[in-house]
Amino acid sequence: MPSIEETSDLIAPPPEHCPGPEGEQAGKADACAGCPNQAICASAPKGPDPDIPLITARLSNIKHKILILSGKGGVGKSTFTSMLAWGFALNEETQVGVMDVDICGPSIPKMMGVEDEAIHVSASGMSPVYVADNLCTMSIQYMLPSKDDAVIWRGPKKNGMIKRFLKDVEWGELDYLLVDTPPGTSDEHLSVNSLLKESGIDGAVIITTPQEVALLDVRKEINFCKKAGIKVLGLVENMAGFVCPSCEGSSEVFMATTGGGEALAKEMGVEFLGRVPLDPRIGVACDYGESFFDAYPDSPSIKSLKKVVEKVKMQVGEEGDLEEES
Template sequence: MAPSIVSERPRESLMSSQLQAPEPEHCPGPESEQAGKGDACDGCPNQSICSTQLPKGPDPDMPIINQRLSQIDHKILVLSGKGGVGKSTFTSMLSWALAADEDMEVGAMDLDICGPSLPRMLGAEGESIHQSNSGWSPVYVADNLGLMSISFMLPDPDSAVIWRGAKKNGLIKQFLKDVHWGEHLDYLVVDTPPGTSDEHLSVTTYMKETGIDGALIVTTPQEVALLDVRKEIDFCRKAGIKILGLVENMSGFVCPNCKGESQIFKPTTGGGEQLCKDLGIPFLGSVPLDPRIGKSCDAGESFFDSYADSPAATAILDVVDALRDQVELSVEGLKLN
């Protein structure tokens, strides 16, 4: 199925054909309330076109999105300010760990549109989605674990997705509006790309009314990663997203032969645990680096099933338990309020 499945509304298509020049880098989009008014609009040849559009009314898709999301008990965003810290890897392992409870229905949504990797990590590469009267059906990698990714729509796994922000936002909206996860979902784990850009703003805006339980932030111990994680934490606070906790990935190396552990990325400022103390957010735990994690992800297998004796497996399961405790505390807090 080609990526052209992402449709644009007629007015938006007409609008695009009227633009005199490409949109600037930080264009708010012709359908935004800030169209023609934002800082990026100053000096843009399209400013007068955007500012004279028809008045923007309520988004007609929001009631449909709210109805879809109302059937999901818990929604968790997995964030990292920096790429390469193992965010998608941890998302896959979190999904496997949650789905290990056969009474629980779990969904994983891959919002890393330009670099989708969850299909490979969850063993669903090469699959395709199907459309029915109920909407798009996710690809099920286990009886109780479904996955949705743009990778399933690409004609070739090596095809580059070269989209501007507006088209990315359109796909995210369709993922939230059209994917039929079944009658009920206990957990929806959303894997996001690094940074604080279009994808993050879109998913938080569309999911705001039905509520996001919170964000799980992934980092590695070195200060280079923590610099960007601080920005991600600031984003969550400005966007009103509860931070469920931070996990320090690759905090040490476990030798598969002798089981000895040594530090690879030595923390220079105290690592993730010290950051949590400084900023007042929960520290969920540290996960050591085990080469077999990468091997399991490449093979699309559950790391816990293959290497249950690894210290990394124990550490990840402890983090998942701590995360679920934070989710329950969040729910209790909402009930009290």
């Protein structure tokens, strides 16, 4: 039986402190008074989502599920997700999947070099799009008639698409499923967390840049994880200085006026996974859909990325199997 979020469009945005259309207090709480959705929510089916057992069964062969979060946009979250996926996939025996739940701004297909691919549907479900033999992806981008088409959806419809990614995609056996989320703490984050709760989320990797304006929102993201019961695997400081591709000299682009990501991690009591320098060739690799590890193995950023990959593996209980450069 589908949920109210999938079968009906709420006729107005939910009010502040909304108990949710499927909660026991739906349509009855003080916040519901005067809300145009009150009658819809009051008549909605209550109880646990009947699709959750189906999702749990579908994802039973996925060993680790990791959310990639950021407090604000522009910190390189999707770029880092693609780097992390390529880093895991360096080991040919490791099977990696990337699920792009940034419904209104899907960028993983472009960064992975498969934006012109389409989804194949069979009796067993939708097949993910493969980038390499051990690396697959899923995104709404594959379903759009044109790569320039805009997705203009409200929360319930976006949440329904995320449920399809989890319930209907034939992910198969994976060692890691990376979930690239939009910035902030909105519908998509709540939906992923509730749908994956039974199957288990290993935790979240949070991305920031050094300046205080980014760290302000990261504090909110960490507190969101604590309230939602999501373990914070660690914090990565992205764009931590600029590395010249020619001379390999470095300079600060975003000044860490309050100590940057490492100081924030210590303040909030979370693991600091490392700093990744800003190398313009990372952007080039993403534009062309190439593996940065293969295209620019001489970049100083590679050493930092490999260390982050190893630390994430340790945080989920795996041993690092990438060789560190001296």
